[in-house]
Amino acid sequence: MPMLLSGADWAVALVFVPLLAALACFLVPRAANWLGLLAATLILLAALGLVGGLLSEGPLRVAVGGWGAPLGIDLWADGLSAILLLMTALVGFGVSLYALAYFAGHPRQQRWFWPLWLLLWTALNGLYLAADLFNLYVMLEVLGLSAAALTALSGSATALHAAMRYLLVSLLGSAAYLLGVALLYHGAGTVDIALLGERLEAGAVAYSALLVMATGLLLKTALFPFHFWLPPAHGSAPAPVSALLSALVIKASFYLLLRLWLELFSGLAGPLPALFPELLGLFGVAAVLWGSVQALRQRRLKRLIAYSTVAQIGYLFLAFPLAGALSNADSMMANGAWQAVLYLALAHGLAKAAMFLSAGSLLRFAGHDRIADLDRAVQRLPLTLTAFVLGGVSIMGLPPSGGFIGKWLLLEAAFSQGRWGLALVVLVGGVLAAGYVFKVVGYAFTPTEIAQEGAAVPLGMQWSALLLAFGAILLGFAAPWLWPLLEVGAAP
């Protein structure tokens, strides 16, 4: 397919467009709105361009500034990173549309939202395109800082508490990660992922690096038992920020852990590489069950959705014990468990963003997010409720949706390996998810004792949530188109 620009150009654009836009929004706050929208559109185009470039040219590696590894910063894209970049671009675009309407009338928040969000986006794109561990550290840190700052955007005491806790956890996590980088450099003399993959050998250095980095990244991904910071943070941030946090930010540290595991650690000899995935699986089980049960107990909508994220993250980690030991990314195509992970991550990104955005609309309408007092929201905000339900369908793993595809693949892997316990957890998680999603829907049909007046909710907010929800459903039909992209996955 002839392209105006090559895949490499698109990759560079993906990092620099949001960065420059962030600066521009910071300097010219009055134009922030449409600068942000322009950037979102360009990033979406760039992501699509990158996907096109990958499909025609194969995995690519860009030496920024012409320096080249190991001293220069390289950008590297394969199927896995491209899919996550595309997800980030789609969700980011939807949330940007929503934010245009959401912050109208809140100039202070609007002023700071755009630069911070675009910085966050830079960090996400940079993270997915990074080829060496230290660049990843920088991106990870920028990600954490901008995410924490965004969490505090509303300025309320609750938000500030949650943001402070989030910041401390985030900093601890990246510090642990950096320690691991130090150990790996000491052990292998490079931080370039590809080179490390070749040079790293089993031993105390590699094992301690794995443990330390995994701890740090698990903290940032909020896997049980490191999830304690997530519900307050995601629950008290403004709705578009919650969407970004749950849908995108969490995925970045997960991606990093996955990448490290696949490229560096899973092929090592010794007992730890065999035990590690089982341990992650165990935490995943706990996350699914604990998160779902807690979600059922919530009386506030955004907290419920936040606990749902805790549970959904658990699913992603169930794939680790099911995938067995793989040492290169290009086996992903053949391995049902990793395909499941990718699908679940994608679907969750779209669906959870849709759910948080709908919650934001409901909050704007009623002035509160008490679940029992939704007061016939289904007839007064039908678009919003539809977005919530469709997102919920994907979260529950009901067909047709991306979540169903992911759930199916996970179950297939579990049943074919005789892992009945994991299969049971997946199924129970789905039933519990139906419990908390329909708890909300049920109350959306009933009136409250005293009918409440509702504030107007801009159509932009309602439709952007609905579009993201449709995306989650359409993802259920897109599998045949995604596989070829995943195939573009050999390590450079």
Add this chain to the structure above:
Amino acid sequence: MNSVLVFALAGVGLILLGLHALLVQRHLLRKVLAFNVISSGIFLILAGLARRAPGAEPDPVPQAMVLTGIVVAVAATALALAMIQALRTATGRTRLDDDGED
């Protein structure tokens, strides 16, 4: 005892001290200081253990990484301090509450 071991032990010691303080100290400012101590420990390990091959000259690449790390830590500390200030203005306290349902 060679210098690498000294750096490594010192670094680990700093990290552990900082971690302890981060978890135990209630005052937010102390937590931020603890984080800085942890970072220093990590930088020490990074710079001190850095050698391309044993016995060779110190490697400048990790020192560059440490510099970047220090910059990052400064930015992080700045954000943390700003947040503590905002928290103090909003609530009058400088401790994190236990999170509860509102």
Add this chain to the structure above:
Amino acid sequence: MMPTIDAALPPNAWLPLLVLASSLLPGLVIFFLAEQRYWTRTLLNLAGSLIKLLLVGAMLWGVFHQQQYAASLPLLPGLDLVLRVRPLSLLFLVLSAGLWLLTTLYAIGYLEDSPNRSRFFGFFSLCVTATVGVAMAGNLLTFLLFFELLTLTTYPLVVHRGSEEARRAGQIYLAHTVIAGALLLAGTVWLYTLTGTLEFTTRGFVAGLVEGHRWSLIAIFVLLIIGVGVKAALVPLHSWLPRAMVAPAPVSALLHAVAVVKAGAFGIVLIVYDVFGVEVAAELGVTKPLALVAAFTILYGSVRALFQDNLKRRLAFSTVSQVSYIVLGVAIVGPLATVGGLVHLVHQGVMKITLFFCAGNLAETLGIHQVSEMDGVGRRMPWTMLAFSIGVFGMIGLPPVAGFISKWYLGLGGLEAGLHWPLFVLAGSSLLNAAYFLPILHRAWFREPPDTWPEERDFGGKKETAWLLLLPPLVTAALSLLIGLFASMPFTPLEWARLIAEREFYQP
């Protein structure tokens, strides 16, 4: 390879897709209509249902002449979403399409001046889309997809009224169907990992696995049957059904005669015949327990019905009992029993919907909800009660109403398989049916009416009730009679069931 969508779908792929579209598209449009757009909505509804009926009729003709209709879409690596119209599909399709038209008419009359009609009819149409999708499913994955879609689209209908009671009924409904869905999914995926395919095949596709995986197959069978059995209201999975009576009468009519319960029974038919194959199932030893569960359900449902005063709840328990006739026919391994079970799919649908339409008429026109309020109502609403009486005779199994035909074949089927107890179950059930239905008729026709009805609505002068409410039950009652009287003519449900049983049992 990148998949391509064939720009020109083969002609035989269009019909199944159009059948889906004929209710999907009107449904989606109706959601956006304002409440007052009565004529637009009615037009869309009726046009959609008529078109669907015509298309199904065309496919009926085609399949009779050995035409193939199929459409597929890749969904997962190695698994497609497949619509395939086979004789069995048509049995369910004709029932759904025909009864949808009548229920739409009825619902238009019933819900006049009710709030949220656009939402109602939108979900109504989506529900039928899911039902025909279930009917046309070509493999277990497609079946699963539309089956779960059925849950999602019927929930808003159950909670439509928005009362606390409706919300709770919806919760119970969901609790049952979601857990059942999880079991169905578990069975399906497990089966797929063993067989590598999920295509519905005459005589089933698991025969080769009986050797090494006997216990796995039995476990899968149990999972699948419970998964669909909840919707089919097998005891003890049935408790959602009486609670769901809180929904408006057209919903009860649709749920009980056409969509949900029939889909569950249809699922059991598919699992026994086209996944396992009835002989393999018998070999695995699972048909006997299934038959016992069916028998227990038949009797239990009837006994519970005896003690209900609320008319719709009595009918609900009657449904619980009657649908298990289908399961009994399936579980007794034999061509005649198969015919009995399959044909009852249609017969029970037509008869039960008559009863529900009438119950709805009584509630709408006179405010009658309890049996004890029905004294002398035959004088006030003779046509309604006439239809009701025909339905009752069918339920009891009196000729010439259709219900007799099904029971006849089921009894014969039991004998053919060398079993005597089905006869006792059928006889006992008929007696119980008489015990809880005949007193209603007696009250209605032979007792003195009260001075005032609980809540009478005036439909103008001497009219019994709105004609939109009167016509559908009369049509379905007439159908129950005609299907029974002319059972051996071509294109009746009985002949069609015979055709299916032949292809399942006799053709290699």
